[in-house]
């Protein structure tokens with residue numbers, strides 16, 4: 702008779718109070734890094750990650766914060782509609798793009814620190830364990846690419862660049 706595998710050995714971590722089997726966790730199978738050359742910019746690279754060899758998330762950003770590099774998940778600028786004409790405006794716009802009406806300032810929702818919430822994540826991890834795994838993989842791939850980029854015959858990765866707006870995230 703075959704012995705059952707030791708279930709405990711497969712259970713490595715707790716996520717939101719539930720034990721999660723190591724084999725069932727999403728694996729990041731590939732990270733692609735496109736360096737951003739502007740030296741003064743806090744935005745250092747655009748990345749894409751592939752999960753389990755079958756799902757890709759693009760437009761991830763590596764940003765240099767005051768405490769080192771951090772990863773910003775893809776996000777979009779939020780907008781709202783002008784009360785007068787219904788035109789769509791970025792939350793920071795002071796006048797309607799369409800009719801020129803003065804818009805109410807500070808109309809964006811505030812985050813817990815009282816800062817205007819101007820961006821919304823498009824894709825993001827829902828627990829800190831996953832966030833940490835993505836962060837580690839992406840930063841380490843970024844550092845490898847950074848070393849490679851110092852070589853004279855370096856060829857940058859082909860990747861089209863999304864907007865280079867840095868979301869208002871704490872590092």
Ligand SMILES: [Zn+2]
Nearest residue numbers: 783786797800
């Ligand atoms: Zn308007």
